[in-house]
Amino acid sequence: MHAIEKILAKNSGRTEVRTGEIVTAKVDFAEINDLYLQTVYSFYEMGGEKVWDNTRCAFVFDHYAPCPDIKSAANHKEMREFAAKNGLRYHFDTDCGVCHQVMAEAGVIYPGMIVVATDSHTTTHGAFGAMGTGCGATDMATILMTGELWFRVPEIIEIRLEGEAPKGVYPKDVVLAVLGRIRADGAVYKAIDFTGSYVESLNVAGRMTICNMAVEMGAKTAYMQPNQDVLDYVSARAVRPYEIQYTDPGYEYSESYVFDVSALEPELACPSSVENVHPLSEVIADGPVKLDQGYIGSCTGGRTEDIAIAAGILKGKHIPPYTRLIIVPASRDVMKECMAKGYLQDLMDAGATVTTPGCGACLGAHEGVLAPGEVCITSTNRNFPGRMGSTEARMYLASPATVAASLLNGVITDPRPYLD
């Protein structure tokens, strides 16, 4: 069996599961973000009274942190009341950040677990050898009532990433290259296991970036076998004992793809589809792409490592007039670390706007929304029409290095000459 199958088997009280089977599995942690007041409504509509376990579920207020309008404030108020009424042990209010970063930092994510959240990017937690998957409000309400959810045991695709990344090629570039080949629906209903020497040597932040974007290929979940970096991270934080699962030797994947990371260059997903991926050099060769906004943030590209790269490129310089660069640290811990290391100061001196940790303008809610006709380069995960504001705005997805170098020149720019 694959490690993912072992996780599903363990949590559904079986010794074995097979591809295509429907199993009902216990959920180790359930998270509801602040777009999902409907979860509370569905919970009561279905006759829910108290959540099944007040130590295994939490709200994270990240999409509207802090609230931009009366309606979202009223939603938060109702959710706080639900959390208090149920005595939830964990509650992450508007001071915390993006759910996937916040949950990992709080130690509620660890290898071998199942985490379900009302957020498609829950695939992120494959970075820790956990099975993470997203669901809607009403599925979540059934979890809050029963502590379990039905799953179809997925086919598992291997994406083997071999070799060392050249200078200027970051985990975001690697996952964009993968996405360009697998396409936006290449892994629908399936799981992706990222393997290979590149993954084995990758740090926690890079692993999270890659697993995060598995859902952009349609994946139900992602997986990476934990390495020492992961074990160091979770052993310092995990709030429960955990058991790492290992894939049996000789496990047969439904499909396998191999990528030579050492041959990659910086990549871009061009407007307006995540699968419209091109090497940066190809886009630049077509002529200058003038930018209005750069954005570094989100559960994909807003960690300390991402902000550090941007600060390194922009320190002592300034972005051009009539452009703006929005920096949204993924969490309070990330923001504090970036403050302590001087990155935020360097970026603010370079003309950046630093906002509250959270999802911000990644989904067009607030804090950096785009006007019609504007062009944005962003370290986030989606460039769908209207994702960050106007449907007539255009978004390019890139690594934080490419975002920073591009804003420095006001046009899409290769970051490699700016790296030490």
Next chain:
Amino acid sequence: MNTIITGKIIVVGDNIDTDQIYPGRFLALTDPKEIGSHCLSGVDEKIAADFPKGGIVVAGRNFGCGSSREHAPIALLNMGASAVLADSFARIFFRNAVNLGLLPVICKGIRQHVENGQTLTLDLEAGTVTVQETGEVLPCEQLGDQAMKILEAGGIKPMMRARFGK
């Protein structure tokens, strides 16, 4: 449950993500009718106002990809849609739709056989889609047992209420 559905169609493209079905700027809304009035406004703001009651959305591949927002099927249902026929569906959208009683039916290549404004009859048990204007009959995939169990119960909410004796 009603396994034969007839409705007028609107045709949309590939990779219609949940931001196009229900743009982020409306996510704080909770009134289902109001949510329905913004349905598919990321594709065309006029779609919801003109949508025929009980109509069917016809799409290409990967319908409902992106965000897990349940507002997407809530919006489609409250706009008046009874079913979505597409080459393929994103997983979370598929689950959300079934849970709420909106039929997500795979009908590969359907867009090559239909035009905006035509009337289709979907027969779930027979696994067919009939184009009323041309008489053409197209095959569609059956929904799985798990999905049918939920749909026959009237959605996940009645199913859970029955389970908990509410």
